[in-house]
Amino acid sequence: MHMNKSLQELADYLDGKVIGDPSVLVSGLASLDDAREGEITFLANPRYAAKVASTKASAVVLPPGADGHGKNVIETANPYLAFAKLLTLFHVRSPKPQxxxxxxxxxxxxxxxxxxxxxxxxxxxxxxxxxxxxxxxxxxxxxxxxxxxxxxxxxxxxxxxxxxxxxxxxxxxxxxxxxxxxxxxxxxxxxxxxxxxxxxxxxxxxxxxxxxxxxxxxxxxxxxxxxxxxxxxxxxxxxxxxxxxxxxxxxxxxxxxxxxxxxxxxxxxxxxxxxxxxxxxxxxxxxxxxxxxxxxxxxxxxxxxxxxxxQWLKTSAIVPKLPEMKKTLGTLEKRIADLENLLNSKK
CATH class of the missing domain: 2.160.10.10 (Hexapeptide repeat proteins)
Known part of the structure; x- marks a missing residue:
């Protein structure tokens, strides 16, 4: 079933705030890379923030303070949760009882x-x-x-x-x-x-x-x-x-x-x-x-x-070094033995 929602309607649904044109219509959602005009996308991971500037989406769901690069934005504290709610809104339908x-x-x-x-x-x-x-x-x-x-x-x-x-x-x-x-x-x-x-x-x-x-x-x-x-x-x-x-x-x-x-x-x-x-x-x-x-x-x-x-992380970091440490320990043992023999020979 095709559905169009204004950005303001979606913001109300998400308990978010519109920055931009609240009358923009949205008919679906997609990733930052794949979104097209008429769709909304979201940024949950800051490492992908640069993609907001190049996305073709009509709107982006962003955390407070994120750079919208001039896009229409819904600001919400939890964009990943907003993504889940939008997926539910646009795609989940109860089957007709049989x-x-x-x-x-x-x-x-x-x-x-x-x-x-x-x-x-x-x-x-x-x-x-x-x-x-x-x-x-x-x-x-x-x-x-x-x-x-x-x-x-x-x-x-x-x-x-x-x-x-x-x-x-x-x-x-x-x-x-x-x-x-x-x-x-x-x-x-x-x-x-x-x-x-x-x-x-x-x-x-x-x-x-x-x-x-x-x-x-x-x-x-x-x-x-x-x-x-x-x-x-x-x-x-x-x-x-x-x-x-x-x-x-x-x-x-x-x-x-x-x-x-x-x-x-x-x-x-x-x-x-x-x-x-x-x-x-x-x-x-x-x-x-x-x-x-x-x-x-x-x-x-x-x-x-x-x-x-x-503690497990520290221990795990040591494990790959054990062969080298064993070799070093063997060398030290030999050197100590040589020193002991030298000292004993001078008595």
Missing amino acids: GVMPGAFVGANVALGADVTVYPGATVLDGSKLGDRVVIYPGAVVYQGVTIGDDVTIHANTVIRERCIIGNRVIIHSGVVIGSDGFGYAPDGEQWFKIPQVGIVIIEDDVEVGANCTIDRAALEVTRIGKGTKIDNLVQIAHNCQIGENCMIVAQVGIAGSTKIGKHVTFAGQSAVVGHLTIGDNSMIGAKSGVACNLPAGSLVSGIPAYDHR
Whole structure:
């Protein structure tokens, strides 16, 4: 759908300030390099500031005080956030509700909210509850007794196991498994006896789960993903974990069982945590790091095992020099030995 907005309308939408002609019409957005007349662009990284002068865009979103080079400008404190909001405004449309489409299976005693779409090949088993404007794409399977809130999107080939609870405005990407059995076994001689996993997973409001993630159900109670948390692709969260609000968990992270994560914790790619730990609010775990002990709030760690990031940077800078240092040490050892022999010979 084609849309034209005046610069003033966009500034109001972004809670920004117009510098230039507020009546200029904008029909879309693009990068500084690719924008054309009629489009708006943005500057989030100061290193590209020179491109503002040469862009062909009709307007630029800039931080306060940046040089607009005579362009029409919307000034806002966070241009990158403005970019995300403009993308949403110009490109994101809610799909028209389709109801339960032919080829979908909906079991007995399923409660369907208003404007639900269940695509062909999707399955919703007995006793589940779907809120308003839920969309379930082909191949997705919702087990018995699942509760799904409003405005939830479940992409193709996702599995949500029995009795799990999904909050409002949750996005679950393709191939996700929520509520698979936790990895729990009791030793029985040389064999292993499976511990039944009878708990559930609760996904709170405004969570996004990337493709092919696995979130295991609790052994007895709840594995919980806190409100607003964003999970990238290929993440494993084990049983009984408690993930706080607004965390950022990047691809290939592994979080072992019964770990408690505070609010606004960031896990960089391929980092991991051993089980039964507590990680405090606002901590940051560097890429490929392995956390093996509790971390207080505000920690910034890297390495295997993970320790203070600043110290890790210093240590990492030394590692490439170790062969040269070893050679120097060997030379010094030889010289000391020669001096000792010389002194001994004069006694």
